[in-house]
Amino acid sequence: MNVVGPRQEGKSTLVRDLLKSAAYVTLDDDAARRSLEEDPCNQLKALSDQAKDSALPVVIDEVQRLPELTFALKRIVDQDNRRGHFVLTGSADIFTSGKAYDSLAGRVTTLTLRPFSTAEIYRAAPCRILDAVAADPKNPLPLLPKPRSYDRPEIIDLVVRGGFPEMRQLPDRDRMGRSSNYVDSIIERDVVATASHFPTPKR
DSSP states (O other), rough: EEOOTTTTTSHHHHHHOOOOHHHEETSSSHHHHHHHHSSSHHHHHHHHHHHHHTTOOEEEEEEEGGGTTTHHHHHHHHHHHOOEEEEEEEEEOOOGGGTSSSSOOOOEEEEEOOOOOHHHTTTTTOOOOOHHHHOTTTOOOOGGGHHHHHHHHHHHHHHHOOOOOOOOOOOOOHHHHHHHHHHIIIIIIIHHHHTTTTTTOOO
């Protein structure tokens, strides 16, 4: 499983909550990243073997920092067809990186985790439009949840607070500062780091 999405929208928290006992490696840790750089296949194989008894995956967080891991992942998955070896999380999809050695096509499922929707913020039930149409093609509307009404201040607050879990809870001034720092960090750090993995276009 490959979980991707913007920074600070809950990927790591979600995976930690769902897989509390899984082996967990973050590539924000310099020592862990260097160790995997030097011997990726044996290091990942050792982690996978240790996790086998628990039937839980190895979680690799911030995997976009080392897209070269894809070849080692492919070798391990090809040697052992047990499902659910690894859960990868990152703010960029390593399998679209120019430095990814393999796409793991047919071996990995990618889940894009996005910031909260309005329905999630209000803990509303999902709107199962297709199920309603399948159940009653001629008149599906009675089977759908009634739309919620909003006033103007509530809509403005939803837009201004956004869908990032941590930032939503902050006071206005703190949220504005965090949002500004977030954009600066994406531009100055992540965009540059991700761009370095792609070949320079020829002129």
